[in-house]
Amino acid sequence: MRTALSAYSEVPSAGKVGPPMLIVIAPADGRVIDTIPAHTPDTVRDTVDRLRDNSVLWRSLGVVGRIHWLYSFRNWLQDNRSGLATLLSLETGKPETEADAELALTLEALDHYRANAAEFLGGRMPQAALRPGAAMQLAVAHHSCAVVGVIGPWTYPLALAMFDALPALLAGAAVVVKPSSQTPLTLRAITAGWASTGAPAVFETVTGHDAGPAVLDHVDYVRFTGSAETGKVVALRAAARLIPCCLDLGGKSAAVVLADADLDKAAASIAFGGLANSGQNPNGIERVYVESAVYDAFLDKLVDEAAAFGPILGDDTAVGVMTSAKHIDVVRDQVRDALLKGATLRCGGTAAGHSFEPTVLADVDPTMSVLTQQTLGPVLPVVRVAAAGEAFELALRPPGPPCVSVWTSDIAVGARAVGRFAPAPVGVNDVSVHVARPAPY
Template sequence: MRSAQYTQTQVPDAGKVRPPMLTVIAPADGRVVDTIPTDTPEQVRATVERLREHSELWRSLGVVGRIHWLTTFRNWLLDNRDEVAELLALETGKPYSEAELEFDLAVDAIDHYRAQGADFLGGRHPQVSLRPSAAMQLAVTQHACSVVGVIGPWTYPLTLAVFDAIPALVAGAAVIVKPSSETPLTMRALAAGWAKIGAPAVFETVAGHDAGPAVLDTVDYVRFTGSVETGKVVALRAAGRLIPCCLDLGGKSAAVVLADADLDQAAACIALGGLANSGQSCRSIERIYVETSVYDAFLEKLAAEAAAFGPLIDDEIGTGVMTSAAQAEHVRTQLGDALIAGATLRCGGSGTGHTIPPTVLADVEPTMSVMTHQTLGPILPVVRVADAGEAFDLTLRPPAGPCVSVWTTDTSVGPRASTRLAPAQVTVNDITPHISHPTAY
């Protein structure tokens, strides 16, 4: 069973083959959610040209005018919260409570740029070091691209696309979003909402496998979130056109548990950091290194946390449901390879269909594929290490992830870890960084 599939439709009169239709199937129960048309490269090109024509009017509104429309769009989202969250939960397989959390993150992003957009777009005059023979002044100004392309993932199809689309709209660019073919419906609904409020026609979506390359070939700037392999293709294609791109790629985020850590706290938080959204995030914890003196005790606590892991609401279903059938099979392959190579199962297992239960692996070796290739699934592999030095060395091995959490009561470890593990985001006794606005201090 796949979350999205294509069907060819014959046009009887013309004898031509229409673009494939995209059928979206609910991962949780296999029912058809919707069938939508895909976009040919020619259609994508026409959409981008239409957006380019409208972008001049959009820029002319100024930041105040653009924020007015973003505020109206935010209000539409809040008025349609239940419908959008239900659609998101249906096409991704998330429990409704997790879909609500993703919805709230998207609204928070809109609020952030509504509040800070004017400041972000203001000109700056940084100090420069003057050469003895020259005097100069340096000014930094903002210039919006006409059309920004956002190519989003299936892991957080609403939030991550909104994170990229909203600042581009605030800056004065038109935006075309190409969601994953696994989860195209929620962003399609948002684009329909944008049109419904009467906003300028500068936000549209396209669908289908041919649409992604076509977006890359026509827009002025690309934001891509996805795998390292696809990211390389995106970067090369953008370089071939000499357009800027920004890539948010996957990896294997890690956790390091030292002997003096609060093991109860570490186990509970690492379980959350690796199992939320069924591990389907580039920031999910996929590698755990534990000092040998506390290895067994930590493993017991982690297995108990994973076995009890469930939705935020007790009567919800959906824990362990993966959005992509192909990704579920990839996770099962990694799990099977690890067990054959000597790892032992402490809880969970391979599951069936789109469902893989929260799983903890013990006796894992650093060379196993579950440690060397991105998983994007609810698997927590635990490696025994001699000390912090060995743990940090292993954490730096490819494929390094965007985040590392270190669990210790020694306050001197954090600064050392941050220096050694850069450029990863390093947190101490937490699974994610929390950033406050500088004016709060």
């Protein structure tokens, strides 16, 4: 397997002959590891046309035939697991153990859909008649789109893209994945692995800045994971073609710590939920609301937990770095804005290379961008609130919480919080995270 890495730039090919090239750089040390072709709108169109032609055979195999090829693909993933984890670690800056955990998530998702595909795709007869005496039956059947486009993020580039690609493949669709230009290499290796199994040619990757819009212009259905700002563009472009799209958009997951909470457990768990993977979990905790009665005590415990994560030191390869150099500037600007507006830096706050220290900010208020914009970095802003009602109201403010973590010893309060924040997942006395480490294989 050919290896390659992250942070990127796109340049024209030498002498303007051939396609532009995407230079992929390792965030850990800045080395250029690989240079790959960037797809033009015309090559994306040709790819989608080819996939659409091939999807006819793929659908004709039926669910059992498609499961056969997914099983072969799973064997390839398992056989190449070590090399794929190394590649993912290189291009994202994650420790290899975390990269392997992301690969395990992909395997777990594949097993889930492979085991349940026949049931999920089976037709249903929900009711015999719409009203008494009506000679009518209502049936629900599932038909796949010819080509599904998956536009993925740089945060969990493998798992989040495959969560969308795998069910589409099993449903009978061909799939084209457009990964982030910062992290394109593992998915390119994945689709090459699919081809190497001899499976029908219904799974391909396109790369480059022009590839995303071109995917939207030619596929039949779009799955997008990323920022709300880009999501609006995706939705409008899909609407212009009258094709369906599904958006998994970023926000600011919140933690609420009430006065009766177990503060030690809350501090340890919230630190993990906000700082693990350098805070780059799309649904990781990005704001913390604490009742005034326990604010100071909780803050001290959280600072201790954050300090235990520690900055990157020497050659410690067990600690990851941030994937995007550009995004480090975003995190730095949010911290600077908070401090200029009166927040107190309790720990961290410094960037060095591709790393950013685990950071805790106290005395934070809603005028600060660290509370109103997605951070995707290892920063925990802590807000003092008078009571639970105020905390819940603030947590619901835009940009909205993808997930919520509520800490209380009152079961009734926890149950009410679940209903109040629906449909967002709510963890009561636990961190509600979107991407969790599965059991080892």
